[in-house]
Amino acid sequence: MKLHVKLLGGATALATFFVPSDGWASSHREAPFITKNPKVDGTDVYAFNSYQPGRDGYVTLLANYIPFQDPTGGPNFFTMDPDALYEIHIDNNGDAKEDITFQFDFAQMLANGSGITLPVGPAGDTQNVAVPYIAIAPISATEDTGQNLFETYTVNVVHGDRRTGKSQSIAAVAGGTTFRKPLDNIGLKTIPDYDTYAAAFIYDVTIPGCTPPNGTNARLFVGQRKESFSVNVGQIFDLFNLQPSGTGGNVANILGAQFQGFDDLVSKNITTLALEVPASCLTTDAQHPTIGVWSTASVRQARVINPTPTFDNPTREGGPWAQISRLGNPLINEVIIGLKDKDKFNSSEPQNDKQFAVYVTNPTLPEVIELLFGGAGVRAPDLFPRADLVATFLTGIPGVNENGATGEMLRLNTSVPPTSRSAQNTLGAATCFDPANADTNAQLNLSRAGCDPAGFPNGRRPGDDVTDIEIRVAMGFLLNTTVAPSGQLPFVDGAGTNALVFEDAFPYLRSPKPGAPQVPPPGDPVPAADAGDLQ
Amino acid sequence: MKTAFLILGLVFAAACDDNDSSDTSGPGTGSDDPENFTAFVIDMIEQHTDAVSAPIAFGVFAELPDDDTNNVHAYDSLF
Numbered sequence: 002m003k004l005h006v007k008l009l010g011g012a013t014a015l016a017t018f019f020v021p022s023d024g025w026a027s028s029h030r031e032a033p034f035i036t037k038n039p040k041v042d043g044t045d046v047y048a049f050n051s052y053q054p055g056r057d058g059y060v061t062l063l064a065n066y067i068p069f070q071d072p073t074g075g076p077n078f079f080t081m082d083p084d085a086l087y088e089i090h091i092d093n094n095g096d097a098k099e100d101i102t103f104q105f106d107f108a109q110m111l112a113n114g115s116g117i118t119l120p121v122g123p124a125g126d127t128q129n130v131a132v133p134y135i136a137i138a139p140i141s142a143t144e145d146t147g148q149n150l151f152e153t154y155t156v157n158v159v160h161g162d163r164r165t166g167k168s169q170s171i172a173a174v175a176g177g178t179t180f181r182k183p184l185d186n187i188g189l190k191t192i193p194d195y196d197t198y199a200a201a202f203i204y205d206v207t208i209p210g211c212t213p214p215n216g217t218n219a220r221l222f223v224g225q226r227k228e229s230f231s232v233n234v235g236q237i238f239d240l241f242n243l244q245p246s247g248t249g250g251n252v253a254n255i256l257g258a259q260f261q262g263f264d265d266l267v268s269k270n271i272t273t274l275a276l277e278v279p280a281s282c283l284t285t286d287a288q289h290p291t292i293g294v295w296s297t298a299s300v301r302q303a304r305v306i307n308p309t310p311t312f313d314n315p316t317r318e319g320g321p322w323a324q325i326s327r328l329g330n331p332l333i334n335e336v337i338i339g340l341k342d343k344d345k346f347n348s349s350e351p352q353n354d355k356q357f358a359v360y361v362t363n364p365t366l367p368e369v370i371e372l373l374f375g376g377a378g379v380r381a382p383d384l385f386p387r388a389d390l391v392a393t394f395l396t397g398i399p400g401v402n403e404n405g406a407t408g409e410m411l412r413l414n415t416s417v418p419p420t421s422r423s424a425q426n427t428l429g430a431a432t433c434f435d436p437a438n439a440d441t442n443a444q445l446n447l448s449r450a451g452c453d454p455a456g457f458p459n460g461r462r463p464g465d466d467v468t469d470i471e472i473r474v475a476m477g478f479l480l481n482t483t484v485a486p487s488g489q490l491p492f493v494d495g496a497g498t499n500a501l502v503f504e505d506a507f508p509y510l511r512s513p514k515p516g517a518p519q520v521p522p523p524g525d526p527v528p529a530a531d532a533g534d535l536q
Numbered sequence: 537m538k539t540a541f542l543i544l545g546l547v548f549a550a551a552c553d554d555n556d557s558s559d560t561s562g563p564g565t566g567s568d569d570p571e572n573f574t575a576f577v578i579d580m581i582e583q584h585t586d587a588v589s590a591p592i593a594f595g596v597f598a599e600l601p602d603d604d605t606n607n608v609h610a611y612d613s614l615f
Binding site: 164165301302303305307308309314317318319320321322323324 | 577580581582584585587588589590591592608611614615
């Protein structure tokens with residue numbers, strides 16, 4: 002789901018929020034082909050001015066991959082694809098082309114080269130047999146002798162074109178250019194203190210060509226986290242199976258409270274690539290503070306399966322890199338782009354986004370909502386082309402995060418001061434508009450009470466409720482009520498979020514849910530017979 | 537290599553993209569045109585993995601004949 006909010010600009014205040022169209026799980030399994038490649042399925046991108054105390058001047062970049070991770074999904078859990086290339090791109094000069102790219106390249110290896118073995122057999126005639134698990138003893142930050150599988154990665158920063166630009170290695174301040182990724186949260190018996198364990202994999206790093214503020218360092222982390230997106234995706238894809246009124250029941254009320262106790266992703270995990278970089282190293286200069294951010298994943302164009310696979314060589318992959326995942330603003334591909342073009346969008350670049358313009362100028366999401374809730378009086382905006390959505394989606398908000406580029410990117414004005422965690426508004430910069438009326442579009446008003454310009458769509462923070470923002474914008478929140486009669490309705494999906502459910506420090510997203518022990522979710526108790534079996 | 541079969545999977549996604557990023561100058565073009573899909577794939581992996589180039593356009597290989605659907609040794613040279 003994506004919601005773009007497009008704010009309008011400065012003095013003229015035309016308010017155009019943009020909103021992508023329908024869907025909701027930011028970008029989880031959003032296109033047919035990517036469902037065959039879950040390890041490279043980018044699900045969410047966050048870019049915000051760091052609000053951890055003491056980190057002024059830094060920008061945090063988070064790129065999530067591998068959707069719908071069930072914490073119990075062993076025994077192999079959710080390793081990254083060692084044959085793929087994961088990237089975070091930055092456009093800092095407004096041409097919709099990457100100027101800086103952070104490239105993550107993963108590797109995995111068995112302990113001691115061939116894995117942990119145990120002597121099995123009668124005394125005096127044992128055989129050393131490889132174990133089937135990725136850990137056979139408790140693991141901590143200082144004790145990993147029982148760990149059977151290791152993941153490492155390198156990160157390069159590329160200035161210029163992602164394939165032909167100047168590529169240099171990011172290095173740990175402590176030395177070395179190879180970093181370790183923690184094991185996924187197998188369970189409390191394997192990793193008793195996951196918070197402390199994972200914290201040991203946060204690296205202070207040096208980025209070539211980048212001078213950090215005095216006394217500080219850029220930071221890097223890659224690892225499993227608790228799913229950071231919230232959405233009632235099941236209900237939404239079930240013909241928006243939301244209640245149009247407060248009748249309650251087992252589905253959310255589309256016009257009810259932001260958080261109604263439902264969130265289909267609440268028990269899932271995700272894998273996060275996190276970087277915290279000085280803003281001055283991402284922008285060209287102080288006069289051009291806005292950056293465009295998007296993530297991608299690419300694989301080699303050819304893959305031949307090894308009929309006699311080994312751990313190291315299950316396939317032979319080669320040829321040029323072929324991009325098969327792309328993500329900037331949340332929900333764009335999921336709910337805006339038509340089914341026939343979703344795979345094309347994933348392989349595309351922002352500089353070529355005009356090919357998808359019709360999906361923004363004539364969005365289908367509002368029409369779908371009217372079809373489903375027209376009986377309750379809901380009406381889609383009647384104004385085409387949707388200039389409000391085009392502006393937010395393709396150009397940024399004048400006076401806020403417009404950067405001169407035409408292309409779908411998450412745009413962050415790095416000069417907007419961060420809002421502390423406790424003061425953030427879940428509706429982000431959408432709170433900075435005076436509401437529309439019959440004669441006037443919503444007006445940007447940065448002095449409005451509660452205005453939080455440091456949030457989506459000016460970048461995106463973990464606690465921004467982008468789903469609710471985007472639905473409202475799609476339904477015409479920024480348009481006058483003559484053309485958008487339902488534009489001022491408080492649409493929600495019922496799955497709320499806020500900054501307080503995330504950490505106040507890098508990498509902000511919380512530790513993943515453990516695979517065991519499992520606590521049955523409320524309303525879904527273990528059947529009596531099964532409970533007996535467990536005793 | 538065992539008697540088994542070989543399965544070939546080609547990642548088509550990017551190659552299907554019709555924007556300007558696809559490369560029409562890779563394997564399957566020019567004087568060394570591969571005669572079939574197998575040769576195209578082997579040439580791509582052996583000769584173009586480290587080269588800086590965009591994905592090969594789908595049209596370059598979409599119609600190449602696959603003469604090895606029953607040849608379990610077609611890709612032996614890659615392993």
